[in-house]
Amino acid sequence: MLQALQTIVNWGAPVILPIIIAIFAMILGAGFKKSFVAGLTVGIGFIGLNLVTGLLGDTLGKAAQVMVKRFGLSLVTLDIGWPAASAISYGTILGISAIPIGIAIDIFLLLFGLTKTLNIDIWNFWHAAFVGGLVYGMSNSFPLAVFSMVAYQVMLYFLGDLSAPVLNKYYGFPNITFPHGTSAPGYLVALPLNWVFDRIPGFNKLKANPETIQKKFGILGETSVMGLIIGLVVGILAGYDVGKVLNLGVQTAAIMVLLPKMVSVLMEGLTPVSDAANDFIKKRFPGRELYIGMDSALAVGDQAVLAVSLLMIPLTLLLAVILPGNKTIPFGDFSTIPFAVCLMVPVFGGNIVRSVVGGVIYMTSILYVTSWMAPLVTKMAEAASFNIGHATSITSLIEGGLWSTFLFVWGAKYLPWIITGAILIVSLIGLYFLNKRKAVKES
Template sequence: MTDVIQTFVDLGAEVMLPIIIFIFALVFRVKPGRAIKSALMVGIGFIGLTLVTDLLGDAVGAASQEMVERFDLALTNIDVGWPAAAAISYGTILGISAIPIGIAVNIVLLIFKLTSTLNVDIWNFWQVAFIGNLSYALTGDFKIAVYSMIVYQVLLYLLADIIAPYIKKYYGFPNITFPHGTSVPGFAVALVLNWVFDRIPGLNRIKIDANTIQKRFGVLGEPPIMGAILGIIIGLIAGYSVGDILMLSVQTAAVLVLLPRMVSLLMEGLTPISEAAGDFVKKRFPGREVNIGMDSALALGDPGVLSSSLILIPITLLLAFILPGNSTLPFGDYGNIPYLIALMVPVFGGDILRGVIGGALYLVPILYISSWSAPLITEVAQTAGFNFGNASSITALGHGGLWTTLLFVLSSEYLPWVTLTVLLVIFLVCGFFVNRKKAA
């Protein structure tokens, strides 16, 4: 059984997701031909998203590293990025167990009406495994690690239920939500920050979104022109040659143009499944609403997310250098920054200024937590047989630095059975009231 799960995991998200989408489409009575087409379109869109986000990380990430060398700055914990973090997470027995545990938790919560999220984003259960592996590295207790994974899943589904109306209103995705471990923590932070921003004189009157920029600056506010300008600015700071600056400007322009189109391909595949799921639930569970849990990659085509992310990449590097006590060198997760703020931007109503300020404030604790978690991540990587070259210590900015990681790892260390049980009860009670309110 373990070998079967490992083989499935090794297929990667680009293959796993279409297979899962196809299976769910048949369950929801979608015709086989349409189900195959929808599944393939999801896979094609996901591959396109991966290629474009890799381009973002590689192009702007390389410029950021030039800034490191230019200003002669050094940090000890290398950010290996989410692909390495996923490989490390799935490289242990806890990683293999994350998928059946995740599916079981989702089914139980759905049966008892403690969630309205049906999660098909199974490949990203590596984020659950990540929590479990860090808990085990800290405590050496397998049962505690598994329990932390279960409680963490309950929190993800609770937040996904709360987030769904924001996703529908801002992104226009009906019956879809994102129980995505990298993105949902930012939503909770954004709620607090937005409340603060609304009470700051001056800032509460400024609204800078993609439409505002386009109206004020005309053609200069168009996504390709904005992307090119941002690329030129980043290239100048990095000390690039004229040719390299121009290349970077074209690459950043391409990101702002191509990502929305890749998302549209994903949505083309998902729309029939989402509609069929809604009809299926209405027939069999009158009055019940179920949202399809998907990867937050669907949000990456939004101009507010993209523009904020491009500006935040060099800001992340700057923060890493100026924050006292930080030891994380951002590197592998530059392309993950859009995921970190994907559920912050809807709370800010697409305001790019709030997205940048809020994102920068959010990145401060992320850098500190990823520095704190580096020894645990390094230990898990060694256990999984991960080769990290000449680096003596590694971390993962996009997941190792989240407040949820800190919460669950510390909960696993101090009176773990009591602490985790208290958290579980709180999350279940909240889930009960959130879903009862939806049903009313």
């Protein structure tokens, strides 16, 4: 069974996600034609998103790398990015078991009314597999690694339920949430930061959402022009010639325009599924609300998220250079930065300045954690027979540097079972107060 799962996982998200969505839509009564077209449309939108985010890494990310080399800087640990990290995560029996574990947990929580999230983003269970692999590498305990995957996924369902009302209001997505390993932790980081920002005189009055910026700066505030300017500046700092600078500027502007359009294609495919799910729940479970757990790729096309992400690429490189003790050279995960900040931006109300400041604080912690995590990631890659080429030390900037990953791995080293158990208990209590207790009050 695990071999069959491994084969299916190797097909990748652009294939798995449409199949799951089509099957799910038919179960909900959407009909074969509508379900098939919905799944196919989501697959097309997902491929489009990957192409555009890939362009982000290949253009702006590459220019940032050239900029580092130009100034004679050297860092010893290579960021391999999420595609390699996901392949490493699913490269063992422990890793592939994250899928049946994740599905079982979701069904259990739904049956007992402890979550509103029906997670159909099965491919992204690799985040739990990644954490489990690191815990195993730290503790050499298979049971603790499995227990960590269980606690980690329960935590993500809690974060999905917790963030859903804010995300639905900001993005306008009906009954959709993001229990996504890369994005959900950022939501919890943004909450206390926003509380602090609200209490800083002057800063708390600063309005800097895309609409306000467009009004104040005219054409310079247009998202495409902002992308052009960011691309031109990075190209100049990289020492590109005039032609390359102009090309980078136009390509960055294209990313700002194309990414929202790809998200709209994804939403076109998800709309009939969301409608069918709502009808299904209303008929069979009157009064009960259901969120569809999706890949946070749906959120990265927002104008504020894009603007913050483009600014964070050169800022992340600058942080990597100036932070004492950092060993990580950002590279593979440049295109993942939008996923790290996309659930922070709604908390900040789309305020670009707040989001960039919050992003810098968050990325500072990520760089330090991912540098500490590098030996384990390298060890896990070797255990999965993953070819790391000429690199002697590798890491995954975004996934390997998140506070959520750090908690589980640090706990496995210093307080095995205790930290993991505490996370599980806190998450379950949080889910109870969000769902069961609220349902009792409403009745």
